[in-house]
Amino acid sequence: MTETMLLSRLHHPVRNLGFGVRAGIWFQGCTVYCRGCIARDTWPFDPDRACAISDVLDWLATLPADQLDGITVSGGEPTDQPEALAAMLTGIRAWRGERDIDVLLYSGRDTTQLEREFGWLAEFVDVLVSEPFLLDRADECALRGSRNQIVRIFSELGARRYPLVSLESEYGPQRKHLSVAVDRGVIWTVGIPLPGDLAALRTRMAERGIETKRTSWLM
Numbered sequence: 001m002t003e004t005m006l007l008s009r010l011h012h013p014v015r016n017l018g019f020g021v022r023a024g025i026w027f028q029g030c031t032v033y034c035r036g037c038i039a040r041d042t043w044p045f046d047p048d049r050a051c052a053i054s055d056v057l058d059w060l061a062t063l064p065a066d067q068l069d070g071i072t073v074s075g076g077e078p079t080d081q082p083e084a085l086a087a088m089l090t091g092i093r094a095w096r097g098e099r100d101i102d103v104l105l106y107s108g109r110d111t112t113q114l115e116r117e118f119g120w121l122a123e124f125v126d127v128l129v130s131e132p133f134l135l136d137r138a139d140e141c142a143l144r145g146s147r148n149q150i151v152r153i154f155s156e157l158g159a160r161r162y163p164l165v166s167l168e169s170e171y172g173p174q175r176k177h178l179s180v181a182v183d184r185g186v187i188w189t190v191g192i193p194l195p196g197d198l199a200a201l202r203t204r205m206a207e208r209g210i211e212t213k214r215t216s217w218l219m
């Protein structure tokens with residue numbers, strides 16, 4: 001089993017991609033190529049982004065237990081690194097044990113391919129949000145960037161925290177909140193922006209004299 005992965009970034013606390021306070025793990029590399037993707041910086045399989053999966057697990061273990069309700073895994077496209085994803089999820093499952101720490105995974109792959117090639121995900125994740133982002137169906141739906149995307153629940157914990165009948169009322173408000181982080185000259189956002197949010201953010205920054213040379217949605 002592989003011991004390394006290509007990692008875009010880690011972040012804690014994440015408060016807008018699932019239940020409660022979360023750790024975010026973003027894979028580097030994507031071959032889905034959705035038109036209108038806001039994270040084109042995560043597309044290249046950059047070998048300089050290689051890191052030990054054990055380091056990611058060690059990082060999770062450093063997070064305060066009373067500020068960790070779940071883990072959101074996104075990208076990039078996590079299933080583009082299937083061995084690394086399996087190794088990481090295996091480690092997370094062993095580490096969380098019986099604790100109520102849910103795992104929510106984003107994939108841009110469609111249900112047919114996920115069921116055919118990645119059925120094993122159901123053993124490791126509580127919630128799977130799938131299907132490619134479609135620019136012409138982008139709207140304010142809960143936990144998703146576009147209306148075609150599907151939320152599927154694989155566990156009792158997932159069903160308890162993400163009741164599909166009230167998904168919009170419970171998680172829709174998260175779409176109005178983006179966190180902004182700055183790291184060595186790179187400004188990045190955590191959350192799923194509403195249509196137009198990032199362009200508006202760039203305009204507001206320009207008004208305050210903050211120049212952006214490149215953006216992840218226009219690269």
Ligand code: SF4
Nearest residue numbers: 030033034037076108
């Ligand atoms: S939205 Fe996700 S799956 Fe689609 S191109 Fe962007 S990173 Fe890849």
